[in-house]
Amino acid sequence: MSEVRTGKRFEVHLPIKVHTPESAESHEGQTDNLSAAGVYLSLDSSLEVGSTVEFDITMPASVIGSEKDVRIHCNGRVVRTEGPKEGTKNSGVACVIDRYEFIR
Numbered sequence: 117m118s119e120v121r122t123g124k125r126f127e128v129h130l131p132i133k134v135h136t137p138e139s140a141e142s143h144e145g146q147t148d149n150l151s152a153a154g155v156y157l158s159l160d161s162s163l164e165v166g167s168t169v170e171f172d173i174t175m176p177a178s179v180i181g182s183e184k185d186v187r188i189h190c191n192g193r194v195v196r197t198e199g200p201k202e203g204t205k206n207s208g209v210a211c212v213i214d215r216y217e218f219i220r
């Protein structure tokens with residue numbers, strides 16, 4: 117199986133809280149990698165493929181080369197899930213980012 121990626125992914129581990137509007141649930145975890153088009157998350161529970169998600173990511177100034185941290189609000193959907201990796205309880209969740217906006 118070949119992968120089709122539209123942008124370079126960066127390995128960045130940031131805390132994250134994901135909301136699923138359909139069920140009003142929240143899930144906590146961290147980012148494993150991200151790009152402008154998607155993000156791979158390690159979450160405390162799995163999400164269903166096709167679920168709509170919303171989350172905020174705060175990009176540290178040191179990572180993006182700016183003077184201040186940058187907060188980004190994202191809307192997307194789950195495109196793939198994986199069971200917990202060996203030695204962890206968290207599930208892998210791949211999301212496409214459909215829309216994002218910078219928060220001032």
